[in-house]
Amino acid sequence: xxxxxxLGSHVSVSEGALVLLRCNxxxxxxxxLFWYVQYPNQGLQLLLKYTSAxxxxxxxxxxxxxxKKSETSFHLTKPSAHMSDAxxxxxxxxxxxxxxxxxxxxxxxxxxxx
Amino acid sequence: GAGVSQSPSNKVTEKGKDVELRCDPxxxxxxxxxxxxxxxxxLEFLIYFQGNSAPDKSGLPSDRFxxxxxxxxxxxxxxxxxxxxxxxxxxxxxxxxxASNQPQHFGDGTRLSIL
Numbered sequence: 001x002x003x004x005x006x007l008g009s010h011v012s013v014s015e016g017a018l019v020l021l022r023c024n025x026x027x028x029x030x031x032x033l034f035w036y037v038q039y040p041n042q043g044l045q046l047l048l049k050y051t052s053a054x055x056x057x058x059x060x061x062x063x064x065x066x067x068k069k070s071e072t073s074f075h076l077t078k079p080s081a082h083m084s085d086a087x088x089x090x091x092x093x094x095x096x097x098x099x100x101x102x103x104x105x106x107x108x109x110x111x112x113x114x
Numbered sequence: 115g116a117g118v119s120q121s122p123s124n125k126v127t128e129k130g131k132d133v134e135l136r137c138d139p140x141x142x143x144x145x146x147x148x149x150x151x152x153x154x155x156x157l158e159f160l161i162y163f164q165g166n167s168a169p170d171k172s173g174l175p176s177d178r179f180x181x182x183x184x185x186x187x188x189x190x191x192x193x194x195x196x197x198x199x200x201x202x203x204x205x206x207x208x209x210x211x212x213a214s215n216q217p218q219h220f221g222d223g224t225r226l227s228i229l
Contacts, residue, residue, distance in 0.1 A: 032215045043118070043205055043220035051215035090157060094214040099170055100145055102218065104157035 002027040002093050006105035014113045019063075019078040021108050023091035026072065033074045034092045034102065035065055044090065050074060061085070086112045116140065118221035120206050126227045129198060135191045135224045139208030146189050147209075147218060148181060152202035160204075163189065164212035193226075201228045 007022040025031055032051045036044040048059025055067040065076045074091060088109045092102040119138040127133055139146050148160040159173040163183040174180070178196075183189040193200055203225050207218035 034217065036220075041222070043222045044207075045220070046217045049215070049217055092157075099162055099164060100209060100212045100214045100216060100218070101147060101159045101162050101170065101173070102149075102157075103159070106156045 002031065002103050004091050004093050004103055004105035006089075006091050006108050008108055009106060010109045010111070012111040012113060013081045015083055016080050019076070019081045019085065019110065021076040021089050021091075021110065023065075023074045023076065023105060024072050025074060025091075025093045027093055032094045033065075033067060034094070035059065035063070035074075035076050036090045036092060038088045038090065038107075040087075047076070047089075081110075081112045083112050083114065086110055118206055118208055118219055120204075120221035120224050122224060123222065124225045124227075126229065127196060128229050130195055132192065132194045133196055133226065135193075135204050135206075135226070137189045137191070137206030137208075137221060139187065139189070139206070140219055143208035143210055143219070144186065145209040145212035145216070145218075146183055147207045148189070148191050149205045149207065150175075150202045151205055151223070155202075157205075160191070162212070167212075196226075196228045198228045201226055 003026045005024045034049045035047040048057045050067045058064045063078045091105040121136045144165045146163045161181045162170040178194045181191045203223040205223045207220045209216040209218045
């Protein structure tokens with residue numbers, strides 16, 4: 001069965017610093033991978049997705065992620081954090097045989113200090 | 115354009131009562147998903163509808179939970195005889211097709227509190 005592990009339930013960075021949120025997956029078949037962001041009292045918003053095309057995926061708000069099969073990782077990065085990036089981030093996997101249902105990691109809360 | 119709409123946004127009810135949560139997906143989206151978000155369990159898949167196919171109910175935690183989707187559009191998630199552990203945010207999502215590479219679009223959720 002597939003699974004997702006997000007390392008670090010809480011990450012704190014200074015404004016302007018690099019953001020790195022870690023995600024490792026387990027899947028028996030080539031996975032589709034997603035990063036979602038959740039602001040307080042809102043649903044999830046798609047940041048980016050990997051669906052077996054380019055391994056470096058660019059998303060909204062300056063975020064990007066790199067799929068590394070050898071490391072079973074899909075870490076999310078942003079070169080320079082902004083205060084508005086403070087939110088909870090979820091990594092998710094969907095296997096091609098599972099009809100699209102998502103398996104989520106536990107989430108990482110990102111805090112941005114001025 | 116209109117996104118996924120869920121109602122009510124908040125629901126407080128007494129233990130033992132039945133509740134119905136509604137989801138109105140994006141027009142034209144054939145796939146609809148329900149997830150539950152709770153402090154202890156994170157985000158969990160509950161049920162998935164795709165067109166006229168039989169739903170995937172593999173994530174429903176007990177037989178107190180059921181869902182239907184009428185006319186391939188609006189969906190209702192029903193919880194019977196609610197328990198305190200049912201307190202959570204229930205999120206609905208829809209996608210253009212039920213393919214694994216399609217992004218899902220989420221509503222803002224229904225926050226359910228069981229007293």
